[in-house]
Amino acid sequence: MKFITQRLAGKQRSYGKQKALWGIAYVMPWLLGFIFFFLIPLLTSLIYSFSTVTANSEGIGITLMGMKNYVTAFTVNTSFNRMLTEAIVNMVVNVPLIVIFSLFLAVVLNQKFLGRSFARSIFFLPVILASGVILTLESSSLVQAINDQNAGSGGLINALGSFELERLMLQAGVSETIVNYLTGAVDRIYDIVSQSGVQILIFLAGIQTISPQLYEASKMEGATGYEAFWKITFPMVSPLILVNMIYTIIDSFSRNELTELIRTTGFVQFDFGLSSAMAWIYFLAITIILLISAYLVSRKVFYHE
Template identity: 70%
Template sequence: MNLLKQLGASLRTYEGQKTLWGMIFLAPWLLGFVFFFLVPFSMSLQYSFSNIEPGTDGINITFVGFANFIEAFTVNTNFNRQMLESILNIVINVPLIIIFSLFLAVILNQKFFGRSFARSIFFLPVILASGVILNLESTSLVQEINQQNAANGGLANALGSFELQRIMLRAGVNEYIVLYLTGAVERIYEIVSQSGVQILIFLAGIQTISPQLYEVSKIEGATGYEAFWKITLPMVSPLILVNVVYTIIDSFSRAPVTDLIMSVGFDNFNFGLSSAMAWIYFLSIMLILLLGTYTISKKVFYQE
């Protein structure tokens, strides 16, 4: 009885009400995690240490230890190559997507004619990434068009990247920075197509910044460049962390190695090896997430 009274008293406080509403908003996710994710998650871990074969009584699961993990690393060379390529693409693309999204969000926040149309243009790749459009891309006509565009645009991008590389090297820019920036030019389509949601998140965050802060900065003589580094960037820094996590997870689901994992499981019916590959890739992405969030969270500014 006393416990119920203490619980009722705590819920009447402001902190208690925030906790209650937080649990209410989290309840759908928690229920979905327990009933739709936790069971297959634990089964995949069991399968990764087992050999699965069909039998007369159903599926026979035999414990084999780390044999599937050893096979994934030593026998299936395609997995090693595609996993390293996917992780490298994530490490390269995530900073480019975040910088591009923040830059576009700052521009789209300005007042100019056709601003709503411009915002919809940059969110269009998110719509084009839907299931219907992806199915259309599997048709022979669309594939032929994409191949022709890749052949023509690939040569143009290569020439443009070579010219940009030559100019920056002559200007004395570090070689590693030059290679990174020229690589960004070659990845421009990939960067733009994966930046729609991040632009919206940054745009929503910028619009919550009080205009009085910018008015005061102008009175004090601050330039637009200084206002961005001293006001805009610190105020949207929590959203940088959100977008980094979202972009890593989004890149994780788009990577070609996921198709290889599904092919091993559902085409070759080797669910043990497929589960081991999935866990290796999952742990590598978790490591990238932990390093990224730990590094960025130290620089995040929270306005109290």
């Protein structure tokens, strides 16, 4: 009897090892890709940022230079400081606007009305347009020329609209800081709409998971739609506010002139050391903003059990 028990225990252990091996086999492609296409290039760029990199017939030569590339990025390259400041300011301004706009649109698109599916697809369309060939076409010289041709009339209309909005709000006694923020939002309307597709989809999925019984109970208690939003909808989707905020910050990595400056410095001027230093400075700035934002927002998040 003892022999049979030992054999069964051995088979169970071998079955567990077999499952573990299968798990490792499934994870191995991702693990190899992570090591060779992410971890090694990441560490290599960190080494490059402290070095002078030269390429010749014998290969790539690396000469350690300490913090010289970081000092050069801040003191010699005048465009870097300006672009870094603009990227951070635009991120701080755009992220709240995109998250608020996405939540508002998700609540609207969750209502029942004629053409709801079509309206949802319209607001998700910028996500499709911002990929592949269409993104290249959008930034092409032909489209840029058309935009420049229309910039006179379109820019004038936007300027007049912002000026009129600013005048009305100042007459109403609204704070100048709030007025400047809102008029800036009007000027950024294209960027806000084009970058809100994924966030709207995430909020919409979260809203649809809320039990309709909660709204029915609140309606029976006499709650208005405004009260239902702040007491039910907003707390239930607050974890997704954190998710969308983090996604929007990370998404801003590839949506500014600074990334183009880093690419040009590395692959046009072939100054890989300075390019790597710029990339790491930008990465650390984004990481600090991300950690601070996640800490502040996570304190207000409501997790439903």
